[in-house]
Amino acid sequence: MTRWRFKRVDRLVGLSVLAAVGLTWFVLVGFDAFTIFVGELNDVGRGSYTLAKAASYTLLTVPRRLYEMFGYAALIGGLAGLGALAGTGELTALRAAGMSKLRICASVALTLVLLTALVVAIGETLAPLGEQSARALALSAKSKDVSLAKGGSIWARDGNTFVNAGSGRTRQTDDGEVVDLSRVRVFEFDDDGRLTTLSVAARAEHAAGQWTLYDLRRTVFAEASATSTQSAEMQWSSGLDPDVLALSIVNLDYLNLRDLGRNIAYLERNGQDSRNFREAYWARLFYPVNVLVLAFCALPFAFGALRSGGLAKRLFIGIVLSIGFFFLQRAAVNLGAVYGLPPALANMIPPALLIALAFAWFRRFA
Template identity: 70%
Template structure:
């Protein structure tokens, strides 16, 4: 038992060190790429170089979450490659440890790191993304702002709009707004009317308020009307509003669940949120299965190849799994497969491939 604990410690430390270096490198490269892209917007409104740097820094937790799967795979290959180059991997095999046992040590080391990454994706990741979007939007546009808690405020001439939340439409930059309040003022700042609507929908360049109650204020009185649907003349650009809305893949499981419940209750399409929900649930499983199942396939390569070959193997496997997953999930969306089933197929394929490999090369 002591020997096994030492083996686990040896393999885990080698792998985690390589994963950490790979992880930081991938995130740094991705952050630098985004920073260069943000430089094109410097000078727009009040968006300065310092705000561009702050924007990128706020998105770092989310980038750590997104890059962990690739870092776990490539770092695992590099870590085992280091053990192979020093002869320690050969010694472990000569001592009677199977490839399955060594891969279990890799999974053991990555398990705790995966758990921490999942927590990061539910806490600092979404929080930083919201802060980054609010910073960018406030600096680039003086007419749209995000309030604390994610509610949206916008100004269109003498009209002020408030929305509790917004949703992007699938395949479009346009948005739907929920919990909408439209305040109309005159040039002296007096409130003329207040419209409270369940939703605001942008269709064919026009806004439509649904389930709306409008109150008009006169000098000495107020009158209210209720309508199922009413047109709303507004120059509010939905593409600008889309920049203020956190995309489903960046939301927490709780936020995704609430959006799914709301859309299902109102007979609206929740497929994008449901897909993001199950993708996030399967994220830790995909990382561990990929690291556990892909590493033994490269055992022969690790003995004969150097750093460049191990990097190549890791990148090919990571890209292969990414495209396999996206293809199967997209296939499931087209043929109305439940997202849970579609997300379970790629890791299941890897598990079956690994089982076949271990039976032949135990």
């Protein structure tokens, strides 16, 4: 009998939280997608970019937005779900029946764990695929000289020169934004369509208004021979627009763990700086931990407010905690970069601090 009672309690709390999280999630993702769609309307008419393509672009990015917004939805929805139980007196009845705050929070966490597992699967599959397809759609419509191939590689044209890059990234320096292309191949053709030169470089960099190829092997084809030369770096006279190329580069936060790991291995194998990729890798790895810790640890702080406050107060609590945790996490990662802390440790500090704070609150008010 006791065992069945606990199952019914879990179902009661879980369904309440599930409904609140679902509604919050829908509103946040819908508002975010609508905002992006309105922004895309400014590009309608550019090239072959139509209203239908703007809508398709927005829809393709929805899986990624579902992934990004779930943390906020889980936190606000968890508070709203408990608030709904408090408003009907069910939360008070559960407490009067001897159910502890920790046990109620555990019922909420059980629901959120299942949802988080689903969201992580979306973030590793549908989100990167949708983001890549969206960018490929937008680029092919807006620019005839740059496109994305399957797997995320970049193809660009500069007159009779065709450029292929395995991947790319942008980074900020004191001199401005730098565009980095990795695993670069440059095909140069004559007016008759014959290949005259093939250049293979470990990477290409656009900085200070010019392109530079690094670790270059250049092969020049004659009528009956081919001559190869190698150089550590070479200035590259190209009219490729770095701003357009930057649009084709998928944000590191949108890559899945496999692609991030592959890029880290490549950069480290070639003696290049992989810290940005390692930070993105560990941030993604800690994503489910951060979501569950933030949502679970926020619930005890809200119990007092849930009895006396309405939806506005619960939303305020959720927003404040979300913003506070976001800045704490950003500060920890940035300080880790400054002081040379491993990205794993820097990402571990915010949830550890939050757990300690929630534990102290439990001990004081449970």
